[in-house]
Amino acid sequence: MGAELSCTRRGRFQRFVPVLLGGFVAVFPFLPFVNDYWVDVGFFVGLYGLLGLSLNVVLGEVGLFDLGHAAFYAIGAYTTAIMNTTLNIPVLLLLPVSALVASGFAYLVMSPVIHLRGDYLCIVTIGIGEIVRIIIVNNPWGITNGPNGITGVGFPALGPFVIQTPTQFYYFVWVVVALVAFVLLRLQRSRIGRAWNAIREDEIAAEATGIDVRAYKLLAFTLGAAFAGLAGNIYAAKMAVVSPQSFLFMESALLFCIVLLGGLGSLPGVLLGAALVVVFPEVFRRFASFRLLFFGLALMVTMIFRPGGLLPRKRETLGLDGFGAQGFSAKRASPVRGGQVSLKDRSPVQPLHGSGNRPLLEVQGVTLRFGGLVAVNRYDLAVYPGRVTSLIGPNGAGKTTLFNIITGIYRPDEGKVLFRGEDITGLKPHLVVARGIARTFQNIRLFPSLTCLENVLTGLHCRGSSGFISTVLRTPFQLREEREFMEAAAYWLCRVGLWEYRNELARNLPYGRQKYLEIARALATGPELLVLDEPSSGLNERETEELMEFLQGLLREGITILLIEHDMNVVMGISDWVSVMDMGNKIAEGSPWEVYNHPRVIEAYLGKEEEWVGSTS
């Protein structure tokens, strides 16, 4: 075990909590004071735990406000009830069926609205929750039996073994909770989990780092709905009755509270949240009508004193052990520091060398208008492989807009963007990254509450292909890929000198290092073309020089660079070609000195050259 890598500093408390909890849950029904009533309470803790986990996928991992989650729960419950009572299909067999129906429904209804942001998505989920309930109440084609609900749902049976006593149901639900938690734990520490978290942190950066945001959001909803469908099936079997009263908006709000009470994205936290939400009102039962009053108060008090929830998720410190990659050592991870390989020989991503004279990137007559404003006007730009091309111009000239067009964030009104001769105009950003164009942002956009290592690993996302099933089963393929990711990420962290900060949250880094981290993340995507938006802004002279040296190193390895820059030292120092933009138009281009002395360039800066030459703002 590499000494440096296995520094999983988990507190004693954290290590024992899952074991203690698991043990407690396992023996709970046999504890002396526990009667059938309390076993039932334990069952509902499990059921709400399951629902909490299912919502956590959407809300905790991806950060999507879902306040209509009860809809998926309802679909699961009604699928079971209807198919069991009318078609006599065994309830246990309907467990996967309910999950499938619920997730299919989620996929269908969420597809058209998944692009909505934040609160708009929230209100849509509320709407979907209400629509589902209203449909159930209105009893279309007589299948839901309206407000009275469906009675007579059978017991789940496995051959001769029938689940019917409270204790049996208790274990049934907790086995399902354990399975779901297992799946989620595996997902959390994988390409998929990282992609979800990255979306939660910064959607645009995630997309620009190569994550198909839409697909991963839909995956989260589909999976969350599937788990809610399981809960629906178990609920229907336990109660033998389903009615619309169980799926009110209040139910969704309660689930929302469960996830936040426990701690966003924390699995033990969610289970604790469920326990509180179920047990609290039971304990206060003798205060009858006041118990919800206290519950509301408790919610507020918890949020005031523990806004992160009761058991917030800690980012695991480099969870390499979890991948069974014990043989993985620091030396192999950092070829440079280990002195085994020289930098030139070993770059985990070998960029293809473009053929000599053809431009790597061509921007042809690109125009983009915002309302009446022409931000970019019929712009042409050619970037040749192995060179540094700079785009300069006064503030507001449209440089960043042009970058956003190249990287797929905006779609141009006219014109084309060609990369290696292929038309990439209007491709979504994550596809552009996959083609080999990586970028950084003018105002650093990292994933602030992920660790540095995770930030870089996210960059590797687009180079991987392990999906849901291989992640859950941890196939050799997935393990190998994950290990390769780790090595590549470690390599890039070393390259930018951030290896020692690997387990630090990105937001805790000082500004200059954040810039390097963002560049490392971009490089991890294995780009042929690196697009940097004002890389030297906010850096002092010495740091700027270091950066230029670093960029030149990349250049030698065959990575082509396109940058927006205000610092004329950088532009003059490393550019091979400079294109000058003003008010969306190209006013000059050529070698740095040609441009520097170009009358129109001087005119564009209106004699302010002294002020902006050498300024680092």
Place this chain on the structure above:
Amino acid sequence: MRVFFEQLVNGVTVGSFYALVALGYSMVYGVMKLINFAHGDLFTLGSYLGYTFLVWRAAWITERAGLWWGVLGAILFAFLANAGAGILVERVAYRPVYRAGRLPLVVSALGMSIFLQNAIMAIWGPRFQVYPGDLVPTASLRFLGLSLPLLKVVILFLSLGVMLVMYWIVEKTEFGAAVRATALDREMATLLGIDIQRVILFVFTLGPALGGMAGVMNGMYYRSIQFSMGWNYGLKAFTATILGGIGNIPGAMVGGVLLGVIETLLAGYIPGGGAWKDGFTFLILILVLIFRPTGILGEKVAEKV
């Protein structure tokens, strides 16, 4: 045609309640970026306060000054008391959580909502309460062969008047400009010397006050009120807010009135529409959001990258 016209008046009246409640949502959202889930329950609170006032004092006022003064008194009482409640809610449930970020704020709001709803139940009981019939005016106005209950007309004009005043405050006064500036960019507003606490206080006073007013009018209109009605009303009003464009004062008014009219017409003209109307409401909302994600009057904002 007459039926249609009557339905339209009903729709606009109900819509003006939604609009008044929606204003509160919209203002709080604009400044705080918070969906104030407790707002629906503040509406209920207003409704109960008005009810209590009518039962307790209106007979006394009515005897001396006439029926309408009782009604106005109830509305004014709920308006003022609810403003106080709004300030209290902000102090207790929101101010301590501001720094923690948006999600804890949402949960605190949900907690406040559950608390208020159950507090109302504990005080006034779980059963329906009925606004006293002899204290609510029943006179009718004859107009172009139509018979319009005078109460409806008064409610309608009162809400429209309040909305106009609101519009004037927010769009035309200097303080309104401060509120709008805070909604657009809080940090920048602070830097420019705008007292954010005052703006927050403003939205949390006026929002619930308008909601409370709507609560009393709603009580007089439907006569019976219940402790849990806030959820549904809040949901509707919030829908109206989004429909019109959240954080946008005229948008909330347009959204509210539009929602009221759509609902009433759906219920009136589609067979069995009453049971489905809420479903349709949300369906319309979702469709609007798909095709116009920032609402009807919302401005299109390109995200700065």
